[in-house]
Amino acid sequence: MPEVVAEIAAEEGFALHPAKTRAMKRVRRQGVTGPVVNDRINVPRESYDRLKAILTNCLRCRPESQNRHRHPAFLVHLAGRIAWLAASNPWRGAKLWAQYDRIAWPDRLPCRRGPGPAHPPETGARPPWRGSPQARPAPALAQYRPGLRAQSPGLWSAGFQRGEASMETAAIIVLAAEIWAWAGLGVGLAFLAWGVDRVEPNARGAYLFRPLILPGIVLLWPLVLWRWAVLEAGRDRWQARHAPPRGLHAPLWRGLALLIPAILLAGLLLRQSGPAERAPVLLEPPRPVGAAE
């Protein structure tokens, strides 16, 4: 077995370190860099238990009393540990987040500014994917915990907020693109099945070219619907076919000719190692708003 693994690694251009090579059988815990990977990626039981214990103690006693290692931002530290755990086990993550949200932080910590948006159910039914790796869903973006940002706006670095928001925006853009493409496919099939014969004389009796224009319809289906409607209604103006947008060319070309050197120059001047270099900034851990300086 180790020989096979070594071969695969060698094919990919890696080499195994003999002193660091371990064979871990199915029956025991297969841990890799922290997480456990027996069935699917998970966190070790004791990590979860320890974190749960800390959160429970935070609920029972003063939260500061649990900060045994004197983390400068204990709240953030805990949130980070929960997020790490939730990334591989959202269900357990949700339980910990629920506990976290109930903790009575000292007044000056912004966490107590009223309840945040709804968070994952505390004791809901077990997710259906549990135990069957194949059925595991892609982690929902809600796992990034939208509530946290609303609760403690001053606490999180701008970068963290931006990253979280941009992932949500990106997911929305991708979803919109999917909806657009499915709508386009519907329009495309309808148009190619009978619309194209009605409005385009040269397409009658020609079928081989039709799959070739389907991608264009998927991309531009509103434009296709508009032209289809115009041609069906007989509102096509022949004069418009012979009026090219030539007036646009000269200004566009001049604009391009000026823009390109400007961009290139900016790209060559604004560099990390270039003349506009900024002095390096030592990053500090985030502090709670109003915390003692």
Added chain:
Amino acid sequence: MSVAYIPVQWTRNKWFYDLALIALAVGYLLAFLVWGNASLDHGRPLDTQILRMRAFGSCAFFMLSAILCIGPLARLDRRWLPLLYNRRHFGVLTAAVALAHAGFVLDWYFAFSPVEPWVAALGSNTAWDRAVGMPFEAFGIFALLVLLILAATSHDFWLSFLTPPVWKALHMLIYPAYAAVVVHIAFGALQDQQNPVFAIAASLSAGVVAALHWAAATLPDDPLAKGQGWERVCTPADIREGFGRIARLSTGERVAVFRHQGALSAISNACAHQNGPLGEGRIIDGCVTCPWHGFQYRVSDGCSPPPFTEKVPTYALKIEDGAVWVRLPANPPGTPVTPVPAPEGQG
């Protein structure tokens, strides 16, 4: 030309054109993959995957630069027109190379996390408020989207269906796309490199594109004619036998006046195919031939010879006071107008 659509209209010349293109692209990619690593000088060798995405990305950029040079070159010197003839195949090949580049990037930088690759690509860098480290990926995605739209609408069906002006306006998106590609490179790959070879090559190509567009945009335009109804366009002596002359009318439209067998006729300057400049073509076999793609029209009625069905508008024409006049508005496409005899040298 027209008649029933077929998937691709290949001719002998287009086969040569396409084979030459593919050979050049494949040659460039192979050379980059074999020698690129040594010459890029990154301190340590690049991964095969990164080398591959750099090869395809830079290939697409140089191809796009070459495509953009064709238009202004053909305006500046007619000998470049043969390159314009099959420019669309060039564009489709470029879109394919750019798509391969994007595929390699997604499959390497964004492939090994539970987040969907496209979500990760769009959401991982949104530092829009700075120049160094800006999200250059977004500019590449925009340019790729434009290239895909243009490639997907390159069949002649789209010209006829959308009308040439709408199609042309859509395809002018290539200019913002090229600017986006330059941003993508200037704030992406060029930020990373210590070796100036690629920076110099990229700057040179983009610089040539910019210079050619500036030169072509500043070419003197056709003389303006003003008036209502009948408009003066030129004198008969301006037009050689077998050639035409373009004039812009007060409505902004362009008319092309041709001399064929000693008589003058006026038709629209915009070819029915892609609105190419008919007035810059010449008369071959009794028909005006578009310099762009060779579509032909009879000067007397603006119709393509059978079995083709394209038509362009015609204009009534007269010779008065030693000048050529045409009447606005134009006649509907395909309206016959009797050519007006005007012996060469008259006027």
